Amino acid sequence: xxxxxxxxxxxxxxxxxxxxxxxxxxxxxxxxxxxxxxxxxxxxxxxxxxxxxxxxxxxxxxxxxxxxxxxxxxxxxxxxxxxxxxxxxxxxxxxxxxxxxxxxxxxxxxxxxxxxxxxxxxxxxxxxxxxxxxxxxx
Numbered sequence: 001x002x003x004x005x006x007x008x009x010x011x012x013x014x015x016x017x018x019x020x021x022x023x024x025x026x027x028x029x030x031x032x033x034x035x036x037x038x039x040x041x042x043x044x045x046x047x048x049x050x051x052x053x054x055x056x057x058x059x060x061x062x063x064x065x066x067x068x069x070x071x072x073x074x075x076x077x078x079x080x081x082x083x084x085x086x087x088x089x090x091x092x093x094x095x096x097x098x099x100x101x102x103x104x105x106x107x108x109x110x111x112x113x114x115x116x117x118x119x120x121x122x123x124x125x126x127x128x129x130x131x132x133x134x135x136x137x138x
Contacts, residue, residue: 003045004045005044005045006042006043006044006045007042007043007044007047007048008040008041008042008043009023009024009034009041009043012043012047012048012051015048016051016052016055018055023051026051026054026064027041029064029068030068031050031054031064031067031068031071032047032050032051032054033047034047050071053067053071054067057070060092060095061095061098061099062091062095066091069087070084070087070088070091073087
């Protein structure tokens with residue numbers, strides 16, 4: 001299968017299931033740099049790979065600023081760098097720690113909700129019991 005060397009904005013939008021507006025936004029943020037032929041944007045293989053990495057980073061919780069920082073480090077050399085890999089590893093560890101904290105927070109909120117649910121259920125049972133006793137006395 002022959003790999004394409006250039007892509008239109010609509011081809012990338014379709015491939016990655018995003019809007020053309022999103023792609024233009026990433027371009028405005030300096031993350032993509034398509035060539036232009038008149039008003040037409042022509043995206044390279046590198047732009048396609050960058051778009052894929054932007055979307056992967058977004059799924060992993062990286063900000064666009066963090067993604068830009070990684071791209072900038074990559075662009076400093078021909079094949080990336082130890083600095084880039086170290087920074088990426090730091091970002092991954094930070095994200096994992098943040099997710100772990102969120103999991104702990106979710107577990108705590110769940111326990112509090114379960115406790116509140118039990119108290120409400122018990123209070124309703126007690127009210128129903130008191131109503132029944134009062135009805136039996138009347």
